[in-house]
Amino acid sequence: MHPIVELENVVKEYPLGRVTVRALRQVNLALDRGEFTVVAGPSGSGKTTLLNLVGGIDVPTSGEVRIDGRATSRLSDRALTALRLEKLGFIFQSFNLINVLDVVQNIEFPLLLQGELSRRERRVRVDALVERVGLQEQVRQRPGELSGGQRQRVAIARALVTRPAIVLADEPTANLDSATGTAIIELMREINHTDHTTFIFSTHDPKVMERADRVVPILDGRLEADTHSRSRAAPVEAR
Amino acid sequence: MRILLGIALRNLVQSRRRTALVGVAIGGVTLLLVCLLALADGVRDNLVRAATTISAGHVSVAGFFKPNATNLNAIVTGRAALRKLVEENVDGLDYIVERHRGWGKVVGNEGTLQVGFSGVVAEDEPALFDTLSLAWESEYLAGGRDEVIGDPRELAEPGTMVLFAAQARRLGVRVGDTVTIKTETLSGQTNTADARIVAVARDLGLLSSYAVFVDRGLILDLYRYNEDTTGAFWIYLEDIDRADEVMRTLRTAIAEAGYALREHESDPFYFKVSRVQTEDWTGQQIDVTTWRDEVSFLTFIVTGFSVLTWLITTILVSVIAVGIMNAIWTAVRERTREVGTMRAVGLSRGRVLALFLLEAALLGLVSSSAGAILGLGLITLLDALSIRIPAEAAQVILLSDTLHLRITPQALASAVGVLTLLTAASAIWPSVQAAALRPVKALQHAE
Ligand SMILES: Nc1ncnc2c1ncn2[C@@H]1O[C@H](COP(=O)(O)OP(=O)(O)OP(=O)(O)O)[C@@H](O)[C@H]1O
Numbered sequence A: 001m002h003p004i005v006e007l008e009n010v011v012k013e014y015p016l017g018r019v020t021v022r023a024l025r026q027v028n029l030a031l032d033r034g035e036f037t038v039v040a041g042p043s044g045s046g047k048t049t050l051l052n053l054v055g056g057i058d059v060p061t062s063g064e065v066r067i068d069g070r071a072t073s074r075l076s077d078r079a080l081t082a083l084r085l086e087k088l089g090f091i092f093q094s095f096n097l098i099n100v101l102d103v104v105q106n107i108e109f110p111l112l113l114q115g116e117l118s119r120r121e122r123r124v125r126v127d128a129l130v131e132r133v134g135l136q137e138q139v140r141q142r143p144g145e146l147s148g149g150q151r152q153r154v155a156i157a158r159a160l161v162t163r164p165a166i167v168l169a170d171e172p173t174a175n176l177d178s179a180t181g182t183a184i185i186e187l188m189r190e191i192n193h194t195d196h197t198t199f200i201f202s203t204h205d206p207k208v209m210e211r212a213d214r215v216v217p218i219l220d221g222r223l224e225a226d227t228h229s230r231s232r233a234a235p236v237e238a239r
Numbered sequence B: 001m002r003i004l005l006g007i008a009l010r011n012l013v014q015s016r017r018r019t020a021l022v023g024v025a026i027g028g029v030t031l032l033l034v035c036l037l038a039l040a041d042g043v044r045d046n047l048v049r050a051a052t053t054i055s056a057g058h059v060s061v062a063g064f065f066k067p068n069a070t071n072l073n074a075i076v077t078g079r080a081a082l083r084k085l086v087e088e089n090v091d092g093l094d095y096i097v098e099r100h101r102g103w104g105k106v107v108g109n110e111g112t113l114q115v116g117f118s119g120v121v122a123e124d125e126p127a128l129f130d131t132l133s134l135a136w137e138s139e140y141l142a143g144g145r146d147e148v149i150g151d152p153r154e155l156a157e158p159g160t161m162v163l164f165a166a167q168a169r170r171l172g173v174r175v176g177d178t179v180t181i182k183t184e185t186l187s188g189q190t191n192t193a194d195a196r197i198v199a200v201a202r203d204l205g206l207l208s209s210y211a212v213f214v215d216r217g218l219i220l221d222l223y224r225y226n227e228d229t230t231g232a233f234w235i236y237l238e239d240i241d242r243a244d245e246v247m248r249t250l251r252t253a254i255a256e257a258g259y260a261l262r263e264h265e266s267d268p269f270y271f272k273v274s275r276v277q278t279e280d281w282t283g284q285q286i287d288v289t290t291w292r293d294e295v296s297f298l299t300f301i302v303t304g305f306s307v308l309t310w311l312i313t314t315i316l317v318s319v320i321a322v323g324i325m326n327a328i329w330t331a332v333r334e335r336t337r338e339v340g341t342m343r344a345v346g347l348s349r350g351r352v353l354a355l356f357l358l359e360a361a362l363l364g365l366v367s368s369s370a371g372a373i374l375g376l377g378l379i380t381l382l383d384a385l386s387i388r389i390p391a392e393a394a395q396v397i398l399l400s401d402t403l404h405l406r407i408t409p410q411a412l413a414s415a416v417g418v419l420t421l422l423t424a425a426s427a428i429w430p431s432v433q434a435a436a437l438r439p440v441k442a443l444q445h446a447e
């Protein structure tokens, strides 16, 4: 079985006025199913850029990103959108919920876009996730009425509702206090354990790194030799 | 997609102020459009009423009789036979009236008027006396009473006349007065007769300026016509919209019965007279027309109102279109991050476009419906008030002396439809921009 995500000689450049910013330089990476991977690096190292490529919301300048075997740069916008909808789940640093929808509607949203499940099936699935993330009391509240931790729980439930092959989270704890952040990571870890969902997320928080199966250190757009041990987090913060 | 509708709706509620501002503008334009449409339709209604009271039936069968090449009488000879033929060949007939025609001068106390006479048989006119609304005496006589004087049914008596308020004013006459009628036959012979005014009707605009009703006997006397003649058969149908069809059937039937039938010309009767007079033939010709032909010179009024209505609407819509576009632009800018999120989650470009267009269409639908309902209320109220039109010039154009507004459900629906579509159309550009946003860029957008 091929890895769920493969990056091959990936380069990502951003034009910035007259100069070109090289955000990723010759990155090679493969993620296996069921892994709980952290991309760790300081600010500006290229974490967001990497996750955007893995998540198919951007394409590389050169090299190839393959999601479930399909090269993203060869897909049309329509096909790429469909790929995101079917295979990927997103959790954002600033939660990014739809403000006018309540908790249940936000979680249900990707299922409605897929349009595959019946109303009853959707309900069962959403209810299970609401319980899983512990928001039974908040189902009819809108994002504006929730705390940061609660919002991120909604985002996690939304990312999981389609049972994606891989869930991406770009600094999911950065806007949370450390206790809440830890709880959120624990929740993701638990889901990873029970459902074997592949997770990849970025952070520069050593406490978060500790919880990962695998830490991929990134610095100046280059990946460094990663570690597969949960016991040892790479101290990439030092620079 | 119900969810998109839900999001669009909630976003409109969320940005209440902006929604209200644009909504009021759309509603206002709809209100105005509906009122203008109602005015145009009211005038059309006035035209039908005036035309079918004064100028024609729904379908008219008239006659031109030339005893010699230079003389012309506007009559049907052998009236009974033709009437029978007509009655047998009209489908959906309500009733037929006969009008004898003549033209000449009416001399009153203070002035004279050149008019066309309509000789009526009072007992055969079930609708005329219902349709004519009578003027208060004060409307045509300085110091007159605020009540209706006289009764048009007295046209059943010999030597009687019913005229319109503006005419009574010009002649300086009131009910009970006697006026002198002077007619001149085409051969130059002058005849005179006296007529007693039995009622004064409210004006019906342009058409009522040059028409008076007299009893039929008066016309027979003035022109020395025999009893077996008439001027025209005015045919009233159960459904006025079938006029063209009935006209065609009648034309065929009359031609087949051996009458000389005039080619169909969409001109009023009085326009044809001078033309026929110079034509080189003798005997009887029959002319069949619809009410539209008889008032064809007036359709410019109705067309004018329609053109004006849409012109004003187009100008106002162009103005608010800018506002709508701006509002949707602002919405797109405010929600760029959200668009990015939804795109990342798997919302397609097409659906982003649909989302914003839906938002605009919804805004258009709700606001224009509100405007239309308000307009309907206003129209109903204004029409019920029967407001007098102050200027005589305006009365002539509006074809009535009171303001008449009327709107059909179809016109109401089309006003709402047009405004909704235009609102959605105004939102196309910003919506396309929203759909074209790249997800990465949209997600990076600062709030
Ligand atoms: N749209 C862009 N245009 C130009 N340069 C960009 C753009 N996005 C990122 N960069 C640059 O690319 C490099 C990598 O940025 P990236 O956002 O991936 O880093 P990061 O590790 O996510 O940082 P942070 O921890 O601050 O989120 C940085 O130098 C950044 O300035």
Ligand SMILES: [Mg+2]
Binding pocket: A047, A048, A049, A170
């Ligand atoms: Mg980042």
